[in-house]
Amino acid sequence: MPDAITIDLVSDTASRPTAGMRRAMAEAPVGDEQRGEDPTVNALNERVADLLGQEAAMFLPSGTMCNQVAIATHCRAGDEIIAAEGAHIDGAEGAGAAVFAGSFVRTIACSRGIFTADDVAAALRMRHAKVPRTRLVEIEQSNNHGGGSVWRRAEIVPVVEAARANGLALHMDGARLLNAVVASGEAASSTTALFDSVWLDLSKGLGCPVGGVLAGSRGFIAEADVWKHRFGGAMRQAGIIAAAGLYALDHHVERLAEDHDNAQRFATRIEQLPGIVLEAPVETNLVFFDVGGTGRNAGEIGDALLRQGIRLHVQSDRRIRAVTHLDITTADIDRAADALEKVLLAGY
Numbered sequence: 001m002p003d004a005i006t007i008d009l010v011s012d013t014a015s016r017p018t019a020g021m022r023r024a025m026a027e028a029p030v031g032d033e034q035r036g037e038d039p040t041v042n043a044l045n046e047r048v049a050d051l052l053g054q055e056a057a058m059f060l061p062s063g064t065m066c067n068q069v070a071i072a073t074h075c076r077a078g079d080e081i082i083a084a085e086g087a088h089i090d091g092a093e094g095a096g097a098a099v100f101a102g103s104f105v106r107t108i109a110c111s112r113g114i115f116t117a118d119d120v121a122a123a124l125r126m127r128h129a130k131v132p133r134t135r136l137v138e139i140e141q142s143n144n145h146g147g148g149s150v151w152r153r154a155e156i157v158p159v160v161e162a163a164r165a166n167g168l169a170l171h172m173d174g175a176r177l178l179n180a181v182v183a184s185g186e187a188a189s190s191t192t193a194l195f196d197s198v199w200l201d202l203s204k205g206l207g208c209p210v211g212g213v214l215a216g217s218r219g220f221i222a223e224a225d226v227w228k229h230r231f232g233g234a235m236r237q238a239g240i241i242a243a244a245g246l247y248a249l250d251h252h253v254e255r256l257a258e259d260h261d262n263a264q265r266f267a268t269r270i271e272q273l274p275g276i277v278l279e280a281p282v283e284t285n286l287v288f289f290d291v292g293g294t295g296r297n298a299g300e301i302g303d304a305l306l307r308q309g310i311r312l313h314v315q316s317d318r319r320i321r322a323v324t325h326l327d328i329t330t331a332d333i334d335r336a337a338d339a340l341e342k343v344l345l346a347g348y
């Protein structure tokens, strides 16, 4: 975070590697990852495949690359991907599906980013030479733009069944998968094993500096490996960064509950402020709120807070997001809520 910012709620990507994580990185045994010879990367891949109930996994530099490698592996030119409105693959990956796979995302309007088997059925197209081929159903766990909402197993299973009944592949964007697991108490593999591809991000709530791990069947990962090389995602002594992932899986998963409590604490404070409306109930570490009713522009509010060293993510004239993570304490939350109150009530 820039020096002047002392409380960075812009994203969970703002978290910095801890001293313990840095030590684990420094001491990691390494080898040539591109040749499959890095023992730390191999250990991370096995650990994540096991956690997600999949046969194999591959370490990649980012979550975006996990999505794009998966899409390029599943889809061919002219294919269509079904996802919730606001999906990261639709609006935040530079139209990668179109650029790399010649495919496009068709979004489903739904509450909190969670759709149903009926929504999938309604989005299906007739099979005809002149009609795009629906190929893939994608869900985000947790759903970012839906407010960090958590797909429960009972919501996922019918969607999986609808996709399977229609010959569609399934992909899970798990940028904040372990936040969802901690919030729901449902084991990751109880849902992730149902998907053809699924990944989790290391550089968000888990606090690593870089990386994501994409998992699937052995056959899927072998195909995906071609795309990993095409994208330039194959690395060398990457064990140094994979070690951060192993460390995070040991030390930073259960503590995600603290981030969720802090997000809830922030939400409870700010929803009492005049003109502020929470967009969705807080389930994990994301808080989206609408400041339209304050009569102030979100950008102005964001700037006023920034002058006090507090950064939020201003997403439109009226929409703001706050994200908690391992560098945010309960005291930080109270300071941020106090500052927002002063900005609104005293016009700072």
Ligand SMILES: Cc1ncc(COP(=O)(O)O)c(C=O)c1O
Binding pocket: 062, 063, 064, 065, 067, 088, 089, 140, 144, 173, 175, 176, 201, 203, 211, 212
């Ligand atoms: C839901 C979702 N998917 C994918 C990504 C991309 O992850 P990365 O920043 O690691 O490329 C993000 C990042 O914010 C995200 O929120």
